[in-house]
Amino acid sequence: MKRVIPTAFPADPCLDNPATLGAAIRAARTQAGMRQVDAALSIGVALQTLIDIETGQPGVSIGKILQVAQGLGVSLFVLPPSQRDNARRRLADLTQPPL
Template identity: 75%
Template sequence: MKRVVPTSFPSDPFLDSPVTLGSAIRSARTQAGIRLEDAAMTIGVSLQTLVDIEAGKPGVSIGKILQVANGLGVSLFVLPQNQREIARRRLTDLTEDQSR
């Protein structure tokens, strides 16, 4: 059986591109030790859809992205732009505290 190599989450919690989101989703899957094929089957998406999401391809529907994120335990938050930097700092502080 092929071994899943864990990858780390992006260091900045701000999602500014499909690539950043794909990286976070890949990290959740690999840190859980789940193969691409198994994740796709369990979540109910095609293998190609999951590959495209993890690669950050922009053509995947938001519905499929949310389905995959939820299936892998990746949370997405929406907030007003004027609160973004405050939230970013707090989330960064929180994740740094938990890694100690």
Template identity: 55%
Template sequence: MKTIRPTSFPKDPFIDTTAVVAQAIKAARTQAGLRLADAALLARVSLQTLVDVEAGKPGVSLGKVLQIADAIGVSFFAIPSSRREQIRHQLAHLNEGTE
């Protein structure tokens, strides 16, 4: 059986591209030791949908992305843009030492 190599979460928690979402989803999956097929089953999506999400393809519906994220343990938060930098700084500080 192929070994799952854990990948890292994005250093910056600000999500501004599909590539950042893809990195977070893949990191959660690989750190949990889940193969693509197993994670797709867990999330109740097709293997191709998960592959597309991890590739950062923008055509996957937001609902499917949230379904996958919830199934594998990724959380997204919405905050006012006026507080973005303050929250980014606080989250970066909280993440120090966890990697």
């Protein structure tokens, strides 16, 4: 069986395009050690849907994206523009490895 190689989450937590969201979904799946086919099966979506999400294809419905995100434990947050920079800084502090 092919080994799953973990990928890193995007450095910037602001998901401003389908490719960045896809990278976060892929990181969650690979860090869980799941192959695409196994993740799709356990979440209840077609393999092609998961592939399209992970590769940032813009035509996937928001409902399917949220289903996959929830199934892989990825949380999405909505913030007003005035709070984004502060949230980025705080999230960066939380994700830094301890000294």
